[in-house]
Amino acid sequence: MPKEGLTHEHVNMDQSGPTVDQNVSQGDVAQPEKPQADHTDIHHEHQADQRLLIDQKIATSSQRLTMITQGKQSSDQEDTYSWYLWKTLSLISFYRILKKFLRKGSKSQRKTPRCLNVSKVSDLDSKTLTSFHNQCVLVPPSHSWQTCEFVEGFVNDLLEAVRAKGSDMEIEDFVGVGSLYEQWASRKSVVCDIHVPIIPPKPYSFEFELLKESRGSSTIQYCCRVKMTKGNASLAICPCSNSNLDDDDTLCLIHPDKKNNVTESNINYLLCQENSSYLAKTHVVKWFKTAIWKAWDEISHKYEFELIFQNRENPGSLRVRFRSGRVILFKLTPVVRFKDSEVHLTPYLPSAIFSDIHWPVCFTRYENALLQRITNSLPNNTCHIHCLQILSFLHKHQTGLTGPCGLTSFHLKNALLHLLVNKPSSWDPEQMACRLNDLLTFLQQKVKAKSLNHALVGNSLIPSEIGIPEEFRVGKPVNLFLPLSNEELYLKTNRHLLEMIRNMPVLMYEYGSMRNIL
Secondary structure, eight states: OHHHHHHHHHHHHHHHSSOOOSSOOHHHHHTTHHHHHHHHHHHHHHHHHHHHHHHHHHHHHHHHHHHHHHHHHHHHHHHHHHHHHHHHHHHHHHHHHHHHHHHHHHHHHHHSOOOOOOHHHHTSOHHHHHHHIIIIIBOOHHHHHHHHHHHHHHHHHHHHHHHHHOOSSEEOOOEEESHHHHTOOBTTOOEEEEEEEEEOOTTEEEEEEEEEEEETTTEEEEEEEEEEEEOOHHHHTSGGGOTTOOOTTOOOSSOTTOOTTOOHHHHHHHHBOTTSOBBOHHHHHHHHHHHHHHHHHHHGGGOSEEEEEETTTSTTEEEEEETTSOEEEEEEEEEEESTTSSOEEOSSSOOTTSOTTOEEEEOHHHHHHHHHHHHHHSOTTOSHHHHHHHHHHHHHHHHHHHOOOSOOHHHHHHHHHHHHHHSOOOOOGGGHHHHHHHHHHHHHHHHHHTOOBOSSTTOTTSOGGGOOOHHHHSSOOOBTTGGGGSHHHHHHHHHHHHHHHHHHHHHHHHHHHHHHHO
């Protein structure tokens, strides 16, 4: 039994933790019970301290983890801000580089403008061009004749009313000019252009001062100043020219049309520049419009249509609108004859480089005479007029799409005259595509060079029978593309011509197909 208890105690001691000798008695074992309890308490205190230490370590670790997490979040935010800042700076830098590249590209494009591809014209055969011209471009002769007849009759009534009411200036017989009278109008430009020459009432007369402004070493710009003077040689010997006569009822049988109510102050006030004796374009235009308005008020009761003055859209243009809806367009322009020639000084031509007393020079009467002379010398059924009509039609159509530019039908006509005079070629109907290609190539070259000389002025190849005054025939050429020195206008004109050529084949086929359907 004691042996078994020893064994039991021994086992308990082994389970209690501390090591004791295996050969102990039961009494020996019973004595250390009190120290064993103390040891257990110490052990529990030690475990509590360890738990407290562990809790402190856990709390410290949690704080550190929280701080690390917050640090990571702040660092992530800083990285995000840095990334956005870097991306923004990169985009700004890319934008600046792209802007510089585009500027360089635009400068190089201005220095070397794109060449126009006129090879598309050769893809159109002469049969297609002839069909397009006959169906879509050609103005029926009966329509042209009826339009001109109506406009001429109506304008004659207007001017007669102006003369009957009396005015500060005398009006001569009108002159028909432009494409409709020169027989190259297209269906997009059926407009009657009428020049109305004006002269001063007696005893006044015009004196002309032709001015030449050099534009480079090879070209020149003409303009003219018109001076209003009183008295001339034919009236000097007649007593009615004496302004000191007090009898207003005096009738001169030699000069019965003398108007005594015209005074020098009236002329200067209405038509001449202030404190000057030179005729002012703005004053002449204002007087002419007022006279036409008053004349229409006098005769409007005789007509059953509406007359509209298009002052803003096109100075001098008038529109007749019938009750049926039909519209007829015409243009009245007051002009001054240069001396006794057919050179007209007109206020409506582009003249930004001239002042109000410098009148641009118009040679349209001589251009028509040259075109008619060349037409009569060519075989019948030539295509030169057809080519001009097609180009005029395409130009008007493109202008309706992209707006006006530095190219007009006036330039197209001069381009044709250059080819007819300077580069004689075959204008047979079978050659229409080639000649149209020649015209477009010629225009391309002239637009690129910003230089198109007038076909008559300074051209020694012009026959003297045309009758152009000597000072213009032997002078320097006149550059019609001088306004293209404006870079913006030049680029717009170049783009206009390019788009016109690109759209030409499609336009011809579309118009042709529409005509066939109708």
